[in-house]
Amino acid sequence: MIGWIILGLVVVAAIYAVAIYNGLVKNRQMVEEGWSGIDVQLKRRTDLIPNLMETVKGYMSHERETLEAVTNARAAATSAASGSPEERAKAEGQLSSALGRLIATAEAYPDLKANTTFLEFQAALQTVEDEIQMARRYYNGAVRNLNVMVESVPSNFIAGPFGFQKAEYFELENEADRAVPNVKFN
Numbered sequence: 284m285i286g287w288i289i290l291g292l293v294v295v296a297a298i299y300a301v302a303i304y305n306g307l308v309k310n311r312q313m314v315e316e317g318w319s320g321i322d323v324q325l326k327r328r329t330d331l332i333p334n335l336m337e338t339v340k341g342y343m344s345h346e347r348e349t350l351e352a353v354t355n356a357r358a359a360a361t362s363a364a365s366g367s368p369e370e371r372a373k374a375e376g377q378l379s380s381a382l383g384r385l386i387a388t389a390e391a392y393p394d395l396k397a398n399t400t401f402l403e404f405q406a407a408l409q410t411v412e413d414e415i416q417m418a419r420r421y422y423n424g425a426v427r428n429l430n431v432m433v434e435s436v437p438s439n440f441i442a443g444p445f446g447f448q449k450a451e452y453f454e455l456e457n458e459a460d461r462a463v464p465n466v467k468f469n
Contacts, residue, residue, distance in 0.1 A: 317422030
């Protein structure tokens with residue numbers, strides 16, 4: 284009789300361990316799905332920038348510093364595409380900041396502000412920025428769920444031996460990246 288009880292406890296423990304393992308796998312897949320969503324939106328933004336830049340160049344050729352900052356930030360973001368979430372967040376934060384300065388500077392050009400092509404690109408860029416924000420929120424939520432399981436008892440007893448590790452959040456690097464660009468009208 285005691286043998287059956289022990290066998291029953293072992294079976295229940297095994298089923299519980301499998302359930303924890305499956306939960307960890309599910310959370311890891313959600314993190315990967317979330318990262319894929321961020322990656323797609325960042326690629327859309329990176330692809331949109333050259334067209335926006337060409338539209339703006341004709342109107343503000345003397346704003347070379349701003350245009351170069353966006354170009355350099357885009358190049359850095361493109362080269363960081365295969366990096367870790369932390370590296371990618373830093374590069375993308377710099378790009379967001381440069382784009383904010385570009386849009387703020389462009390606001391000072393009445394002809395450019397009225398240009399339909401510029402307005403379309405500006406609206407498309409805003410849509411992509413909103414999508415990036417939603418994808419980042421989803422990813423960070425998935426990371427939180429995985430990290431909780433990796434660190435919590437009893438799931439940490441399963442996570443460690445099977446190689447589950449905490450994931451990195453996708454966060455803005457510093458306060459300058461979080462700052463809203465200041466729009467000045469001349």
